[in-house]
Amino acid sequence: xxxxxxxxxxxxxxxGAFAALLAAGLLRPAQALAATWNKVAFGAKNPADxxxxxxxxxxxxxxxxxxxxxxIAENGAVVPIEVSSKVPGTTSIAVIIEKNxxxxxAQFEFMEGALPYVKLNAKVGESSAVRAVADAGGKFYSAxxxxxxxxxxxxx
Amino acid sequence: xPGPMKIRAxxxxxxxxxxxxxxxxxxxxLRKGPDGKLVPAHFIQNITVKVGGKTVVEGQISQxxxxxxxxxxxxxxxxxxxxVEISWVDNKGEHNQTETAVA
Amino acid sequence: MRRVSSRALxxxxxxxxxxxxxxxxxxxxxxxxxxxxxxxxxxxxxxxMEGADLWKQKRGPNNxxxxxxxxxxxxxxxxxxxxxxxxxxxxxxxxxxxxxxxVTCMTTLQGFSEQEATKRVFGNxxxxxxxxxxxxxxxxxxxxxxxxxxTNDPKEKAAYEMGKALFFYRAGPWDFSCASCHGTEGKRIRxxxxxxxxxxxxxxGTYTTWPGYRVSVSQLKTMQWRLNDCFxxxxxxxxxxxxxxxxxxTMYMAVNANGATYRGPGTxx
Amino acid sequence: MTKTSIxxxxxxxxxxxxxxxxxxxxxxxxxxxxxxxxxxxxxxQATMSRVDQDDLQFLCTVTHNKPSAxxxxxxxxxxxATIAYPADGKYMGDWTKGQKIAESGAGMxxxxxxxxxxGGGCYNxxxxxxxxxxxxxxxxSLTAMGKKRGDGLEVQKYVYGKIYNSxxxxxxxxxxxxxxxxSLTEEQIKDLTAYLLDPxxxxxx
Numbered sequence: 235x236x237x238x239x240x241x242x243x244x245x246x247x248x249x250g251a252f253a254a255l256l257a258a259g260l261l262r263p264a265q266a267l268a269a270t271w272n273k274v275a276f277g278a279k280n281p282a283d284x285x286x287x288x289x290x291x292x293x294x295x296x297x298x299x300x301x302x303x304x305x306i307a308e309n310g311a312v313v314p315i316e317v318s319s320k321v322p323g324t325t326s327i328a329v330i331i332e333k334n335x336x337x338x339x340a341q342f343e344f345m346e347g348a349l350p351y352v353k354l355n356a357k358v359g360e361s362s363a364v365r366a367v368a369d370a371g372g373k374f375y376s377a378x379x380x381x382x383x384x385x386x387x388x389x390x
Numbered sequence: 391x392p393g394p395m396k397i398r399a400x401x402x403x404x405x406x407x408x409x410x411x412x413x414x415x416x417x418x419x420l421r422k423g424p425d426g427k428l429v430p431a432h433f434i435q436n437i438t439v440k441v442g443g444k445t446v447v448e449g450q451i452s453q454x455x456x457x458x459x460x461x462x463x464x465x466x467x468x469x470x471x472x473x474v475e476i477s478w479v480d481n482k483g484e485h486n487q488t489e490t491a492v493a
Numbered sequence: 494m495r496r497v498s499s500r501a502l503x504x505x506x507x508x509x510x511x512x513x514x515x516x517x518x519x520x521x522x523x524x525x526x527x528x529x530x531x532x533x534x535x536x537x538x539x540x541x542m543e544g545a546d547l548w549k550q551k552r553g554p555n556n557x558x559x560x561x562x563x564x565x566x567x568x569x570x571x572x573x574x575x576x577x578x579x580x581x582x583x584x585x586x587x588x589x590x591x592x593x594x595x596v597t598c599m600t601t602l603q604g605f606s607e608q609e610a611t612k613r614v615f616g617n618x619x620x621x622x623x624x625x626x627x628x629x630x631x632x633x634x635x636x637x638x639x640x641x642x643x644t645n646d647p648k649e650k651a652a653y654e655m656g657k658a659l660f661f662y663r664a665g666p667w668d669f670s671c672a673s674c675h676g677t678e679g680k681r682i683r684x685x686x687x688x689x690x691x692x693x694x695x696x697x698g699t700y701t702t703w704p705g706y707r708v709s710v711s712q713l714k715t716m717q718w719r720l721n722d723c724f725x726x727x728x729x730x731x732x733x734x735x736x737x738x739x740x741x742x743t744m745y746m747a748v749n750a751n752g753a754t755y756r757g758p759g760t761x762x
Numbered sequence: 763m764t765k766t767s768i769x770x771x772x773x774x775x776x777x778x779x780x781x782x783x784x785x786x787x788x789x790x791x792x793x794x795x796x797x798x799x800x801x802x803x804x805x806x807q808a809t810m811s812r813v814d815q816d817d818l819q820f821l822c823t824v825t826h827n828k829p830s831a832x833x834x835x836x837x838x839x840x841x842x843a844t845i846a847y848p849a850d851g852k853y854m855g856d857w858t859k860g861q862k863i864a865e866s867g868a869g870m871x872x873x874x875x876x877x878x879x880x881g882g883g884c885y886n887x888x889x890x891x892x893x894x895x896x897x898x899x900x901x902x903s904l905t906a907m908g909k910k911r912g913d914g915l916e917v918q919k920y921v922y923g924k925i926y927n928s929x930x931x932x933x934x935x936x937x938x939x940x941x942x943x944x945s946l947t948e949e950q951i952k953d954l955t956a957y958l959l960d961p962x963x964x965x966x967x
Contacts, residue, residue, distance in 0.1 A: 271435040276452045304527035306520060308684060308762035312456045312708035314530035331454060335420065340451040342463075348439070348446035349405060353462035355534055357418070357454045384684045384896040394542050411536045415619065457618065457711035458536035520895070655797065658789045661826070662798075663819045665812045666870050666945060667938035668929075670823070674900075681899045682886050728870045729798075730808040736801035 275338050281330055281365065284338040285374075288328050290367055296321060296375035301366040303381055307358060310383040316353040319368035319375070324350035326369040332378075333362035358383055397490040399474040406468030406492050408439060410476050411460050418453040433481055434459060440475040441465050441492075468492050524684065528762070535760035537629070537706035540621065540713040544630025547623055553603025562598035564591070564631065575635035576755045579744045581646040588652040590743045592717045593735035595627055611734050615718050618711045628704050628715045628758075635755045640701060642747040649744065652737075656745025659738060660691060665728040671742070673727070685762070696749035702759025709762055716743055791815060791823055806872035818929060827934035834933045842930035844942040845923050853918035853955050860957025861964065863950050864890055870945055880945055882925070882954055887937070890957070891964035900936060908959035908966040921955045 275287025285293065298320040307313045317327050327350055328341040339356045350368060358364070358381055365378040393413025400407050412434070419431025431453055439447035447463050470492050477487035548559050564574035565582065579590040585597055592614070599610040616622035644650045663670040674682055675690045689695035704715045720739045724732050732739050789797075798813040818837060821829050829837070847853075862881070869880015884890060887900035911917045923930060926941030940946040946954070957963050 270448070271450050276450070304523050304530055306523040306527060306684075308524060308527055309709045311711065312531055314527075314534050316462075316530075334454055336452055336454065338452060339454045340449060342447055342449040344447055346441070346444045346446045347466040349464040349466060351462075351464040352447075352449075353460075353534060354451075355456035355460055355531075357456055382895070394539050396538055396542060409534075411539050413536070413539055456708070458539065460534040460536050462534065655789050655794070658791075658794045659797075661823060662791060662794045662815075663823045664798075664815045665808075666943040668819055668822075668936075669938075673936050677900065679899075681897075683898050684896045724802075725808075725871050725873060728808065728812065730802045730810050730812055731805040731872055732802050738797050738801035741797075 272338075272341070275341070276336060278338060279336065281332045281337045284330055284336075285367065287338065288341055288367070288369075289372075290328075290369070290374035290376075293367055293374040293376040296368075296377060299366050299368045299375050299377040301364065301377045301379050303364055303379055305380065305382060307381055307383050310358045310360070312355045313358045313364075313381055313383075314353065314355050315364060315366075317351070317366040317368075319350040319366075319370070321350075321368050321370045321375050323370040324368045325371075326350075327352055328367045328369075329354065329356065330365040330367065331356060331358055331362050332365060334359050395476070395486050395488045397474055397476055397488055399468075399472075399490055399492045401468055401470055401492055404466070406441070406465045406472070406474075408441075408463045408465065408474055408476075409460070410439075410462075411458070412478060412486070413458055414478075414480065416453060416455055416457045416459065420453075431481060434478045435481050436479045437461070438475075438477050439463055440473075441468060442472050520684075521686070524686075528760075531708055531762075532760040535706055535708075537713060537758050537760055538633075540626055540629035540706065540758065541633040542630075543621075544626035544628070544633075547626050548630055553599065553605045555602065555604035557602055557604075559595075559598050559602060559627070562595070562602060564594055564598075571631060571634035573635050573638040575632045576638040576640050577642060579649075579652065579740050579747060580643060581648045587737075588646075588648050588740055588744060590716065590735065590740045591628055591631060592624060592715060593740060595624065595631070596735060614715075614734055615721070616712065621712060625704070625713045625715055629713050632704055632755075632757050636757070638755050640697075640747065640750045640753050640755055642744070642751055644748055652741045652744040653748050655738075656741035656743070657691075659742050660745055667728045669727040669729075671723065671727070674723075690746050690749065693749055693752070696746050697753035700746050700750035701753050701755045702757045702761075704757060705759040705761040707761045713758065714761070791820055807870070807874065807876040808872035818933065822934035825934075829933060838930055838933050841927050841933070841939070841942070842923075844939070845926045845930060846941065846948070847919065847922065848948055848952065853915070853922040853952060854913070854959060855949060855952030855954075855956045857953065857956040857960040857963040857965075859950075860953035860955070861891070863946070863954055864957055865894075870943075879947070879950065882940060882946060882950070884954070892967070893964055904958060904965065906966055908961055908963065911959070913959040913961065918955055918959060921958055922951055925951045925954055 272287060275284055278284040278287050300318050300320065302316040303313060315329055317329060319327060326341055326343045329339045330337045331339055340354060342352050344350050361380070361382045363378045363380055365376055367374055367376045395413065396411045398409045414434050415432055416434065417429050417432040419428065421429050423429045433453040434451055434455070437449035437451065438445060446465050472492040473489055474492060475487060475489040477485060479485040551558050561568045564571065565577055565580045566574045575591055579588050581588050582594065589597065596607060596610045599605045600607055613622050614624045616625050644653050660671040672691065674687050678689050688699040690699060703719060704713055706713050717734060717739060720742055721732060795813060795815070799810065802810065802813060804810045815823065818841065821833060821837065864882055864884035866881025867883035867886055868874055874880060885894060885897045887898040889897040889903035889905050892905050927939040928935045928937035929939055938945060941951055958965055960966070
């Protein structure tokens with residue numbers, strides 16, 4: 235088990251280190267990276283627009299999309315969400331929290347032997363439906379589950 | 391300022407489980423600081439996972455990912471000793487990366 | 494007629510009770526699932542990593558690391574040290590918990606004044622404290638070790654007894670003791686089933702997962718912080734950091750947890 | 763609240779001695795108090811006098827919340843005498859305000875601003891509105907209280923008094939004495955009474 239270290243920006247030679255990273259092929263140029271962040275989809279303020287933003291104009295409910303999360307969250311700051319897709323040819327998975335101010339939380343593309351699987355922690359502002367959307371050859375399949383965010387603790 | 395980062399990659403039956411921990415504030419831009427002003431948005435936007443030099447996962451994420459993000463991914467096959475590299479870039483252009491070998 | 498209707502009513506009531514019980518069970522199960530899933534995907538190890546760095550770093554007026562710090566198992570021995578704390582230390586003549594002993598090492602080895610060593614012990618999400626990093630690192634080195642806190646020394650025994658008395662001492666505007674929230678089996682405060690820390694079952698489950706990462710504040714919290722915030726909510730004045738009173742309470746809970754395997758640093762709501 | 767007094771010393775000394783004899787290693791509440799004075803400091807509105815027990819707190823501590831029937835009777839009468847019923851004879855206020863007070867667990871801590879209205883933290887221990895799922899179970903469920911008991915004047919007075927000083931009817935209850943301790947105002951207690959009894963309140967839906 236290797237241990238990662240904070241680096242680059244903590245050092246004075248940030249630019250040099252960045253260049254080295256680029257040379258090593260670990261990072262692509264910042265502009266290119268910025269371009270790969272789907273501003274339209276992530277900026278959407280409702281689930282329908284978010285889906286449109288990732289190209290999912292229509293989705294079919296599917297049991298092949300497996301979504302696991304606790305139905306009750308003691309704290310909305312962290313809601314663990316696990317998604318996997320058994321739809322053949324799945325190339326990406328997106329997670330949408332319908333009642334969040336910006337519903338689209340993440341989209342992952344899988345290639346070179348990566349299984350269509352991801353586990354993440356998301357902030358959930360209020361009790362909401364959580365939707366997972368799998369893209370298989372331009373067709374979109376989805377599953378959803380409710381999560382209830384509760385008030386915890388004795389404090390104010 | 392990027393804090394520490396950690397990857398754990400374990401060979402399971404038929405696949406490799408990759409788990410990554412990142413230090414990052416993941417500020418939404420919607421939260422008020424102690425001074426009553428909105429704290430500017432500051433969050434990771436892109437994540438890249440490479441195994442044996444090949445990109446296997448490309449992720450785009452929003453400010454709704456929890457502070458100090460943790461992700462798990464799975465890759466078919468994989469052998470002990472294979473190199474796993476993960477890097478991220480946030481909306482301010484800050485970035486970090488680390489690597490490990492499959493155990 | 495009357496009898497029939499009352500029986501029907503009773504049956505209805507019984508059904509209602511059964512339904513709410515099933516519901517309560519589901520709720521409990523889902524909360525347990527939440528706790529399991531957040532623990533599985535917790536960033537808490539990052540605190541241990543930073544703590545490991547800090548432990549080895551040369552710091553303070555003496556420019557030395559903490560690597561020769563004696564946490565009770567001999568200088569520099571970390572494995573299992575936390576599972577044996579609090580304990581009596583001859584050199585200071587005190588029963589000390591982890592944080593108290595770390596202050597001792599920072600002052601005696603690194604040359605910090607006590608004031609410097611305790612200036613900022615509770616951090617925040619943007620800037621955790623050195624103490625939080627160090628506590629996470631040291632506690633983590635007892636993972637898998639059975640809790641074995643001694644009360645053989647008369648001072649250890651006295652600390653345990655004082656801790657117990659403190660636990661049940663009711664005072665303040667709301668008449669609370671520790672036991673007000675942590676004294677009745679199977680009761681919830683809001684959604685939380687709070688552990689009964691006076692019983693081995695409750696203490697074992699809880700003590701062995703502190704210090705812990707709190708997802709609500711994205712921070713690792715230490716046992717001294719936990720006690721501090723309990724006293725705040727108990728409507729008491731503030732306990733002094735690593736005071737005899739807080740160490741006595743820690744001793745009480747740690748001894749109650751004896752025999753359980755330490756599994757922290759844990760993850761909390 | 764009356765603080766530790768000569769009355770306490772006379773009344774409870776016997777109990778303290780008995781407790782001390784039964785388990786020799788047990789530190790007495792006096793020793794605990796001395797340690798608290800050494801190891802705590804005042805912060806915000808939480809003054810050091812808060813670690814001093816009044817006679818009730820002392821008795822409940824030394825008897826593990828099980829005082830003798832005789833002492834219970836005497837002291838419950840004392841506690842009852844602390845209840846100040848509203849001069850206007852009205853016990854019910856605004857249930858909508860009462861709901862907010864019931865939901866809030868703030869108040870009286872060193873981090874609360876002195877003088878700002880606190881809450882009753884009712885949901886910490888009780889089920890009230892059936893719609894609120896995040897409720898505690900330390901105290902009994904109060905759901906549909908008004909429906910079950912009605913909202914007659916006697917019931918109103920009972921509920922008002924219970925919130926004002928729960929110890930008047932259950933000496934070592936875990937529930938704070940919200941009125942006696944000055945944690946909630948008369949108006950707030952009226953609002954809570956309405957929250958429990960008003961037919962329009964969610965508690966009774």
